[in-house]
Amino acid sequence: MKLKPVDLRPGFIDRAVAVFAPQAAARRMAARVAMANMQRAYEGAARGRLTEGWIATSSSADAEIAAAGRVLRDRMRDLVRNNPLAAQAVQVLVGNIVGTGIRPRAASGDKALDERVNALWREWSARCDAHGHTDFHGLATLAVREMIEGGEVFALRRLRRERREAGRIPFVIELREADHLDEAARPASREASVRQGIEYDASGRRVAYWLFDEHPGDAALGSAKLPRSQRVPADRVAHLYERQRVQSRGVPWGAPAMRALRDLGDWQAAELVRKKTEACLVGVVFGAEEAEQGVAPSVVDADNRVIEAFEPGLIAYARGAKDIRFNQPGSGTGIREWLQVQMHLIAAGFRVPYALMTGDLSQTNFSSSRVGLNEFRRMVEQLQWNTVIPMFCEPVWDWFVEGARLRGLIPVDARVPAEWAPPAFESVNPLQDAQADLLEVRAGFSTIAQQVARRGYDPEEVMAEWRRMAEQMDALGLVFDSDPRRVTKAGLHQADAPAPADTD
Structure with a gap:
């Protein structure tokens, strides 16, 4: 077998490198990208045709x-x-x-x-x-x-x-x-x-x-x-x-929902203009043939006056009119569904339930609304205890205590921390929730003071008020079903209850 002699003429090697080197470099680059994508093992980090427009920065x-x-x-x-x-x-x-x-x-x-x-x-x-x-x-x-x-x-x-x-x-x-x-x-x-x-x-x-x-x-x-x-x-x-x-x-x-809010507002404005325009133009009277119409760049009425604005019930006459054609408004099907999807996205961007933001309760029932509210309340409690109280309420309390020390209203070395009570959430089922709270207290999972504080009240003030009312009821000889000292949960008289005071 004969080997072909190598062409060593001037310029041959340079031309070969110019032809094959870019192709080899491209193949090497493609191989490196494929290998990098396999090493990432995350589709969100893959680079390719479908993610070309995804621009993300690594700035702080x-x-x-x-x-x-x-x-x-x-x-x-x-x-x-x-x-x-x-x-x-x-x-x-x-x-x-x-x-x-x-x-x-x-x-x-x-x-x-x-x-x-x-x-x-x-x-x-x-x-x-x-x-x-x-x-x-x-x-x-x-x-x-x-x-x-x-x-x-x-x-x-x-x-x-x-x-x-x-x-x-x-x-x-x-x-x-x-x-x-x-x-x-x-x-x-x-x-x-x-x-x-x-x-x-x-x-x-x-x-x-x-x-x-x-x-x-x-x-x-x-x-x-x-x-x-x-x-x-x-x-x-x-x-x-x-x-x-x-x-x-x-x-x-609301930063994640800004574009959606703006686009939805623009769409609603455009849709309203379209509906108004469709409602204004009722019919147009045309000529029998195109040659007989002689329609000018502007539309004129029967008195040869130019029509520059539309109004409800308008019938426009073209020149040489012999036929009439009525407006056919477009169908509005699917608008409600599209609006609901967009408003769901906006509610998610604001981190609020859809029903609370829109007032639309048509798609909810008791169970679904309660599940959604529980998750929303969990987020609210997180914000209250991790953001609002330590970053706003606590500094103000510290300033207040410091001012009281400076004025000599409390001892200089007094350390007075605060216990904070956020507002209580409205109960979806008050009877069921009250029964659950009572069972927690009776089982020892919580105390009366904790349950009172969860409702936004001061336990010390509530207990003091309860004592004053009990003493006043005893002095007047009154017995109410709400008094657990005298009446059982079933509404029966307590056997060992103290006798009411004699008012005679």
């Missing part, structure tokens, strides 16, 4: 919020102002998280001290708003609403103007929106760093916030004064926001 949460935070806040506020679904979703969340108020109760272990502190709290919390509009529970409601709608809110501890008045807690609370944070602020020293208006020390601990005294948006009211930011120490600020990643600031809760 703070970098993403810095780039998109302001736009998200502005758009979310616009939706809440003008979109009924967004407004209702925010109201449902605020109503369930705060309700009538998250109430504290002093728990130092010293009964006399606790009663003193609780009395001071009732007096101070009724007038703790720096602007004088509401009480502590109203501030908590507004703070949670700002967190949901704007992503975050700042509560500032400020001295009272009448701080020299004796017997008064010298602090009040002022709320400021996320827009008050000066994102362009610079650190005052080399040891500190400022990111998005929050100052950190060398160890990464928050030491101050750079906040505008006035809202930057007040310029729209004609104010010629430019807002200037001031450094506020971190121990005077309570920053309330939800942490979904390791992040320094929050984002509006």
Whole structure:
């Protein structure tokens, strides 16, 4: 067998490399991509034709919020102002998280001290708003609403103007929106760093916030004064926001549903215009033949007047009209189903049940609604105990206790923690739930105090009121079926019950 001589003419090898090298490189690249996809073992991480448009970044949460935070806040506020679904979703969340108020109760272990502190709290919390509009529970409601709608809110501890008045807690609370944070602020020293208006020390601990005294948006009211930011120490600020990643600031809760809300609103507006247009034009009178019509670029009526607007019941005449054709409105089937699917997506983006956001209970029954409410309430309790109480309620309580110490209203070395009682959820089946609570107490799974606190009341106050009422009933010789000392659960008289007092 003869071997063909190798062509060693000048340029032959270069031409061969130019032809075959790109093909070999492409094959190697395809093999590496296939091998990488097999190593990932996650379809969501695969790269190919079907995922070409999937753009994802590996930036930090703070970098993403810095780039998109302001736009998200502005758009979310616009939706809440003008979109009924967004407004209702925010109201449902605020109503369930705060309700009538998250109430504290002093728990130092010293009964006399606790009663003193609780009395001071009732007096101070009724007038703790720096602007004088509401009480502590109203501030908590507004703070949670700002967190949901704007992503975050700042509560500032400020001295009272009448701080020299004796017997008064010298602090009040002022709320400021996320827009008050000066994102362009610079650190005052080399040891500190400022990111998005929050100052950190060398160890990464928050030491101050750079906040505008006035809202930057007040310029729209004609104010010629430019807002200037001031450094506020971190121990005077309570920053309330939800942490979904390791992040320094929050984002509006409805961010996943913004596009869906906007698209649904645009679709509803377009559909309404289409229906109005179909209802306006009833019929058009045409000529018998195209040549006889002589239709001009504009439509005119019988008096040769140009028709520039449609109105209900309109019949338009073309030139040389000899025939009439009536409008055929399009079918509206499937609109309700499509709307429900879109609203389900929006409700999921806001993390609220569909029925609570829309008021549509046609597709629910007792069991399904209870299952959905249980999951929603579990999420609300998580937010109350993991976000609102530690990031807003506890700092305000600490400021209150510190103010009471400074004024000498309680001992300087007194440590007075608080037990918080969020509002109780409305029972779907009150009788069944009450029976379950009673069984838990009788079995020792919980105490009466815990059951009272779950309903948003102070167990000490309830017990004291119960004792006063029992003594008053005994003094008047009254026996009620609700008195377990005298009447059994079955409604029978207790054999060993003390005799009622003789009123004669």
